[in-house]
Each structure stands twice: as structure tokens, then as C-alpha cells.
Amino acid sequence: MNLEKVIFGFFIVLAATLNFGFVYGEIANPEHHHQWEFFAALVVNIIATVLKFGDRTQVGAIHLATSLVAVLQLTTAALVWFFAAPGADGILSEHAVVSIVSLSAGALLANIVSVIILIVETTMQRR
């Protein structure tokens, strides 16, 4: 067992699960999408991206690409959050929530691809 592999797998899967947790729920309901979960998903995704730096294999390149896509999607969602003025009660408009959640759903797709690559890579190694 290799500690580096454990950490690597842990962050990739955690990035995907956190992302899923945030996206899960009614798309237009602000109550179903918590901003802390979003924050955690973004941070873990950035860490996962940095972990993938420097692998020069073909699989490594795809890994990095999927993570970059996920971070890009989540950052865009964060910007939408930042610019969407909350109403008088401090709650975001339905429109803003829908775009934040759909952008995060895109990131979720990229994270799922990343997890699939991780699984495929693992099964290909016969050790």
C-alpha cells in the first residue's frame, strides 16, 4: 500500500462526493444547497488539482484536465454567487441558485469522469 496513492484517491473521491452533496436536491431551492458545502467542494477540488500536477503520462494529463474543468466550473459558480445580490432576507434569488447549482452539476460531471479514470487506472494495474 502506498500512502501517496491513498491521499490521491481520497481527495479525488472527496471532491466528487462533496460536489454531489451540494448539487443534490431541488435545483431552485436555496434551502437544499448549503454554501459551506460549496466552499468545501471548491477547496478540495483545488487540492485535487494541485495533487495532479506534474504527472507526465497520458492518463495523468486527462486527470489534470478533468480537475481543471471542475475547478473552472466551481469558480464560475462562486463568481455568480458573489455577484448575485441577495434579497432583503439574505436569501439568493431563484434564478441565481439555479445557475450556481447547474454550474456545480457540470463540475460534478467532470469529477465523475475523474473518478472513473481513477478506477480504470487501478484495474489496469495488475499489482
Added chain:
Amino acid sequence: MNSHIFFIGLRRLRGPLILMVVIFATAIAGLVLIPGVDADGREWHMSFSQALYFMSYTATTIGFGEIPYEFTDPQRLWVTGMIFGSVIGWAYLVASLLALARDQGFRGAVTAARFARAVRGMREPFYLICGFGETGRLVGRALDRLGYRFTVIDIDRARIQELSIMNLAQDAPAMVADARFPDNLVAAGLQASECAGVLALTNNEQANLAVAMSVRLLNPHTPVLARAMSDDIIANMDSFDTDHVINPFARFGQYFALALHSPGSYRLISWLTGLPGTTLEQETAPPHGHWLVCGYGRFGCEVVDALREESMQVCVIDPEDVRISGAKTVKGIGTEAEPLIEAGVRDAVGIVAGTDDDITNLSIAVTARELNENLFTVVRQNLQANRALFEAFDADITVVSTEIAANECLTLIRTPRLTNFLAVVREKESAWAEQAIVRLQAALGQPSPEIWSVSISPAGAPALHRSIKYEGCKFSLGDLSRNPASRDDRLDMVALNLTRDGKSDAFPDDDSTLESGDQILYAGTSRARRAQWPLLRNLNVCYYVVSGVDPSGGWIWQQFRRKASGG
């Protein structure tokens, strides 16, 4: 290659980057969680974007203060901890970046990438010089002066650094690398279409052989010039068609034999093939008679062969016991009087000091001159650094093998056609050559001339070729040396050779009419060469030179002129 470096860098910075992300995330989370108090005393929570902004300027020690409201004590406690954490993280990141920039391996990768990019950026023909020792430097400097570009690989870092402080007109990409490995040759541009030739001039014959072999296999159409001195390496190089094997000692042997046989031809050849900036030497005809040769190594061998070919009496002085049939040998070094006297220095006409040590050679020559002041001295200089000593001694012939090799490279590069002419010169009598020297000197002066060839073909001289072949203009050879600016003036150049249908004619007559397919070899000043250029490429200049009428102008103007002259 460049992205490759970028990823190496990122890989090394993974640790500090992740640390920074974690510190930022923790700090932001804390700032958002800990309640503050706004201006009106109500409880207030920082938003994520505000926290990110605050941490960005705090971690980088810029510090804009407590925005938007003054912090409460719990907030300040948290921020104090985070300041220490983030500044440490930041310092760690910067330190890692600096360590990366100083890392030998990383710097090697950066230099290699920069070199490869510089080579790829070469858009004009260039030469690849392997080995930048004395010969390589001479060749490089001369190539630069002639306007050619080149790339360099050498195994010695000091030599590459020397290149970077050489005063060159154009940038020459260079890398510390072993020329024996084909990858390095490819990085230096071996497979580029602009690569005009490869010069293997390292001081390791095996390496030169490896270079010649790599070039043959990886880019068969590129000419390769390789230096080699031992017979088996030369034979090996010849076996796979190395274009030119440069053996400076053998070349000197040939020249020496020529100088004995036909001093004029020798003088003419060394003038024509001189490095840019050399001038015509005084006449130095080696006398015929009894010769002493000190040092019977590779150099001595060639000299003895040359002397005996011209049926001179030879006596060899060497510390080793050598036996040469038909020649007397004396054991000794030659720096002392006894062996020299034993070898017959008092009755000798000349001495060759040809050991591989400069000080020994000078010592031999000085001692010999004291014993017989009329001796003709030939001294071998091994190191360029000892130049001043040899200049002060002023031997009749100073042999510098690096210069001979450099000269030969340059002759082959500049004017491959000159070699045919030189072969003609070698066959001629000394008087013929002296006459040629007088003629060339009158036209061109003392400095070594520039040599170039003009071929009357669509590629070599499009305008001239067209006017001769399709428009029926009659050009005599003399017309080509008319000044395109004013046709009654002559340019400073002399036609050395005219090749037509495989037959060549040395110093052709000015009246001979030119035909399509002729090859003319010129010697002249570089100004003359530049001045001649428009005549070869511009149809209007052609008409002017042949007829004296300037037909310049567009179609309308020509119509006018036709009307006016037609009545």
C-alpha cells in the same frame, strides 16, 4: 519541451501549493464562522468573498486593515494565528520557487529547452559545430564574419561560456552536451531543413567518427566535415562516405611538398584560402638540400614523407628509437646542441621542429639557429595561447594545425568550387603561379580576397540567364565585372576559372562569350561581390550593362520611350 519544464516546476511546487490552499481555506472558514459586530453594534458575519479578499492581502503581508468593520477580539485572535500560518506558508512557497530556480537539474532542463527553441527559430541556413576548441573557435568566428550562422555543442562548459563572451555579430545557440549522442545532435538542429552542414571538430577522434555516423544515418543529405588523424579512423569515416575528412597534418605535408616543388603555387593557394583578414605572405620557398626533422610523430611522419617525395636528404631526431629506411636517425630531443650537430645541422638547409610541445619546438629552433643562422625553420605551434612566442621567434613557416583545419573547413564551406581551381594550381609551375599572384594583387590588393562562384542558371543568376538564353543578349565575360552603377567602371574582381561542359579554363579571357550553364569562379573584394549582385538578378541592370541604355520604368514609360525613339 517548454510545457515539459512547466510541469516539472509545478510538480516540485505541489507541496507548498497544497499547504497554501489548506491555510487559506482554514483561515477563510474561520473568518466566516466567527461573528463580528458592525458599526451599529449588530451581529455580522463575513461573506466568503470578503474573507478571501482579507486573507489575500494579509497573507502577502500587504495589510489593508480590518475591512469592512473593525474586528472583535475573537476575530483578532483568529487572524493573529492565521497571519503566522499564512506568512510561513507564503515564505515556504517563495523559498521553494527560488530553490527550484537554482536547482541544477531544473536549470539544465531550462537551458536545453532554450537552446532547442533558439535552434528551431533559425530561419536561415546554419552550420552545426561539434567541439568548440581552438579549431571550432576559429571556424565559428570566421563563419560569423562571413555572415553564416552556426550552432555549437561542446562537452566542456568553459568553452561554451567562452562563446557567450565572444564578440559575434549574430547570436549562436550553444549547449553543453556530448556530441557522441545523436539526441544532442538532433537538439542542435541536425534534422532541421536549414542545417547546411555539420563540422565534427572535437579533439576526440572517436567522437568525430560518431558524429559523422549519426549525420549519415539521421540526415544523409547534410554534408559532414570531420577531423581525424589516425589512419584507421580515417578509413572508417571514408567507408561510409564522410564528405570530407580533415587531417591537418596530412594537409600540411601536401602543402609543404608543394612549397618545395612549386613555391609560387603554395603562396597563391595559401593566399586564396586564407582566413578573412590574412594578407599575402612574403615569398618563403623552402630550400633544397639536407633537412633535419625533430619529432617523428604523426606530424613528423607527414613532413618526412613530403621531403622525401621531393627527394631531399632527411635526418630524423627523436627520443624514441625509430628506424626509417633510407633516412638517418639520431636519438635525442634536439633541444641541445649534440644531437643537432650529430644530425648535421651545420650543413643542413632547414629544420622542422615538430614535437607536440610548443616550448620544446621553440627551444629546438633557437638552438639550431644559433648553430647555423641560415637555417630555414619550420616550427609547429600546438596551442593558440603561445601565439605571442611564435610571433616573436618569427620562423619561416609556423605550422598551426588548428588553423590549417579551420582553413580547410572554411574553404569547403565558402566555395566548394574553389577546390577544383586549387587542384589546377597545384599542377602548375611556380612561374605561372607568381604571374597569377601579380595579376590578382594588382587588381585586389594585399588582403585575402573573397571567393564566390556565379552559375548562369535560372537559380544562380535569373536575370542574366534569361537575357542570354531567351533574349539573345551577348555577354562577354568582361561585362560581368562592369559596375552596374556606371558600366565603364570595373569592379575589383578577377575571374579565376570558367567551367563549361565539364571543362575548366583557368584565368579565362575577358572576351569569351558567356553561355547558359557556365560556372564562373571569382576572386574579389566583398564590395565588388555585393555590387555585382543586381546584375545577376535584375533584368534592367542586365540591359544597361550590355547596351548602356537604362530601360528602367514601367510599361507605360517604355511605350513612351519606344514612340519617341521610333519617330
